[in-house]
Amino acid sequence: MSLKVYNTFTRTKEPFETIDPGKVRMYVCGVTVYDRCHIGHARAYVAFDVIQRYLRWRGYDVTYVRNFTDVDDKIIKRSNEAGVPVSELTDKNIVAFHEDMEAIGVARADIEPRVTDHIPQIVAMVQTILQRGHAYEAGGDVYFDVTSFPGYLQLSGRKLDDMQAGAGERAGAPDATPESPAVVPIDATEPLKRHPLDFALWKAAKPGEPAWDSPWGPGRPGWHIECSAMSSQYLGEVFDLHGGGMDLIFPHHENERAQSWAATGKEFVHTWMHNGFVNVDSEKMSKSLGNFFTIKDVIARFHPESLRYFLLTTHYRSPINFTDGAVEDAENRVEYLYETVQAARALLERTPCDSNPIETEAAKERMQLAMDDDFNSAATLALVADAGRRLNDALTMKGKGIQKAEAVATALEMLDDLGAILGLCQRDPEEVLAGIRERKLARNGLDRALIEGLVADRIAARVAKDWAKADVLRAELSGMGVVLMDGPEGTRWKVA
């Protein structure tokens, strides 16, 4: 059994082999901190969080680097609009990023470097690239010369000639008008470039922009160079995994690859991994369509773990369609799992018992089989469903105290093992269940005090064996979307 990973570069699933035995060095492109994170970011970082967790479970010594890009055009624009210093804006968004990620169970990376803390390394790399003849200076800018790298566009599988042909075609796109062409001619904004695909390694500062001294005058890094510089600093010139969203394949990763090659003469990444996009109601998520959701907004309406569960229901490379209904479904599953875990823990507290190692080992092997197949979280979720069912099955076993406790302990351990990899079922059941209930009440515009009053009335009716009245109250609550569960230890209720 071996781990297989899909490599964007070779377009195939390959047996995973590390450069150094037992060690994985991975770099995932982090966020540009000009705004709050959206659910697309959630998908990417949940995907790589699971990958990182699984690699560690597999016994690899993982070094995970995920950067913050804290200087770029959008940040400068946003800071000017808001009238706040760049550093204030970026600091604030980094804090927000950590809040969002913590909420959805994404662990911090081992190293989270900021671009502005690595300007000397970036300048040094640009110098090296210039010295090796793969870049040129023009008016305080430094551009990468794409024609100097024979392997350019190999990652994205394009051809230089096609790219140029495409640019002309796109300029005539339907939404273009003479006043505002769909595509700004590249030469208009960066007239000093020799080739349209050449890209800036270093940008001369315009008045009022953040700037650092350099051999080419005051300026700042271009978009792609930071990842080449920081990855090599923390992971070495060559490392195992490099990930990010599909959209980064071109130009970002293509350009990173070119720069790193130009600086070292080496292919710097062994395996390229890219996650698919989040669509909203089957359309691409975008601010102009009004279907743009931040993580913060979504987790106010749905429990953060529901979002995480939802994101794991589809393989990380496929597109996933975000709809309220899909997240609600996920939330119901999360609720089911935590109710089950809660009951199991209560039972094991009364009757402590060890699990059956033969069965838990077999379960681990099934998990490994699923996850070894390019981190197939959707297939792994089928195992979660199986563990949940086994657990409930054991919980409802009649008699046989010890036998029952062992069955419960065994199934609970299976669920725990799976949850540890997927980042599910790791929280306090009470809190999660309460969090889900509050959100469901809010979504349905229900008043908790009112419901609790009706539930109390019904309990009284049942005690008096006034079944007719009890049923009327049940119907009333049912009409509100509240379901009642009468059990030996009382009546519980929840929002459907």
Added chain:
RNA sequence: GGCGCCAUAGCCAAGCGGUAAGGCAGAGGUCUGCAAAACCUCCACCCCCGGUUCAAAUCCGGGUGGCGCCUCCA
């Protein structure tokens, strides 16, 4: 115009040559004062047409229909 991805039950979604995981919904059942929850059972031959093979949802060719990237973007 170039490059690429996808098409599996009412819905979502695994599957990567050996005879269709899982979830939701639905039907029946156990349990229950009635219910709910939970559990059990049932529920598809994989967009179309050719081809390769003993064997194809899975490979190849051709259609049809979605989508993405080529521009800031996870």
